[in-house]
Amino acid sequence: MTTQKGAEALPLNTIIDGDCIEAMLALPEASVDLIFADPPYNLQLKGELHRPDNSRVDAVDDAWDQFSSFAAYDRFTQDWLKAARRLLKPHGAIWVIGSYHNIFRVGAALQDAGYWILNDVVWRKSNPMPNFRGKRLTNAHETMIWASKSEGAKYTFNYEALKALNEGIQMRSDWVLPICSGHERLKDAEGNKAHPTQKPVSLLHRVLVGSTNPGDVVLDPFFGSGTTGAVAKMLGRHWIGIERDASYREIAERRLSKTRKYDASALEVTAGKRQEPRIPFGQLVERGMLRPGEMLVNTRGQMAKVRADGTLIGDDIKGSIHQVGAHLEGAPSCNGWTYWHFRRDGKQVPIDVLRQQVRAELKGSRAN
Amino acid sequence: MTTQKGAEALPLNTIIDGDCIEAMLALPEASVDLIFADPPYNLQLKGELHRPDNSRVDAVDDAWDQFSSFAAYDRFTQDWLKAARRLLKPHGAIWVIGSYHNIFRVGAALQDAGYWILNDVVWRKSNPMPNFRGKRLTNAHETMIWASKSEGAKYTFNYEALKALNEGIQMRSDWVLPICSGHERLKDAEGNKAHPTQKPVSLLHRVLVGSTNPGDVVLDPFFGSGTTGAVAKMLGRHWIGIERDASYREIAERRLSKTRKYDASALEVTAGKRQEPRIPFGQLVERGMLRPGEMLVNTRGQMAKVRADGTLIGDDIKGSIHQVGAHLEGAPSCNGWTYWHFRRDGKQVPIDVLRQQVRAELKGSRAN
DNA sequence: CCTAGTGCTGAATCATACC
């Protein structure tokens, strides 16, 4: 283990009370191996939102997420990124997580500050909140940026460890992980969530296994509920948190005091179940395996036409392959995959053959 | 079909030869429904960039040169985004695709130009190129940004069609689609790929089905191999391409001349209830489908009486079917059509059934 | 003990036609 200049002043494995920029300026330069940052997203939410069942969505409307303008947010971002870069060892690296509200500004600021982007990594949420009003796509992912201190700088990357985490296949830039919920989600005395945006252990586990080594110093300038610290401690890394909110510090302190090194129990979440991926019929149309306008036929010779959105239209019914099949049979349900056939080389082939082709392709690129 | 100001000058379904910014400035403003853009992002590579004064950038690891490179790319991005925004109709929208090299700068520039981000969408490649040296994560995705012309502006979103494409489940912001390869990949005379970054048809299919309607005008200012035009033509949308490279124009021309539109009935897409004509509840009373004095009941057995003017009166409240329902539920809103039931043949039937009868009648009379 | 069913929740930029 190397001795580093000023390292004796590093308050290892503690939570610093204060503003993240001031606190970082007070720490010795070039002393940290990895920074993981979950800054405010600047969501800019306006009114209230209700689910179709009329329950109210508990939005992130905390004061710490409010900025007067993009310019103000940019200034804040530039300032903390600069202070963070000063703290990094020459071979250190940074991860920043965000959503479309802020991540583009953060990414540009990272590049402008001299960091060198190594990957952008997409956290694909297996259970995101739907878009209740049907006005946009389900916002089902967040974006992380992984960057080294400067172009050409060395950085830690445990390729084999991540490959092993991924069942022997090279780890990709998209990670499918569930959001933090259930028992993992910290609650306050009243049973409400203790922090509005607690990150899952599984996410930090993958970050720290992939880009740090045991004994490294990991800093989180927006410590919040302390997931970064907890995972660092479990994995035998040193950690430093900065948090200005007393109630967040309190729950993080309690959490860290109960966390044990190599406590793998919280990781069971990561080992997600693996099942046959669901292939929507529409994907066959998008991929050109079936053309809009093409006719499908059942075993009795009845026909239906494929539409551009992956629905079928028959004589007096339109809907999914299953719905139209059920209607023609007068049955409550129908497996459209085996019911419908298309013509190829003069023969009738069930469309399920096409689904299997897609599955085979996906299997080749499995992972996650 | 509506006549639009300056539309006679729109060169529909052609490829414009020239620089994208100049070409866009020459087109009539507010004339385009959708822009799909796949801008170049190799400008920051060594030797291809010029400083503002047009002197060449060579030492890329020099901090100033790096900044200069980004600045030049930013200026280029701002310029074409501004020209593009001028072309958009007030309810138009834009899609931009990129990778971590450029997408953060593009996203920030979009926001700064006044566009309003609706979603960022991750194209998750099912068969990406692996990272051969094992130095980083497999770069397995690209990012698209979907934005309206300004905050609060309307935009086209075919929610039900995308939901149908995804077999009845709301479409998410992460799309798993294969890269363009095999027969779909255009080859030149020597059998080499004709364009380095040809986008797959499946990607554009989803974009155009989701955010345009038949007859819309779709512009691609970086036309390349012409995937945008080809899919637009297949889907019965008008298209305009801008491309300055003669060899790309040539392969795109050939491609478009061979592309055929799907038949019209296949282009019809699942529509939502919002498209249905509005039926005032009072009309059911006028038509004698419900009698004044008749009692409606909710699922909890609570009753309200129908009045001659189409309002309801309950124990302590009178008003519309929606208002009385919301009051009884203590909810911010209520859909009275599904909330209230009437008795027919001893069974409780939602009044929405009556509305559907009226709509069916209207549809029949309109056809005559 | 297991299974089925209910209820709750998650970083959300989540209306629009009509008068």
Add this chain to the structure above:
DNA sequence: TGGTATGATTCAGCACTAG
């Protein structure tokens, strides 16, 4: 133009209860 009234809209996972 703004104010008002209509009425459309959700997926996965976990905790808990009932049987």
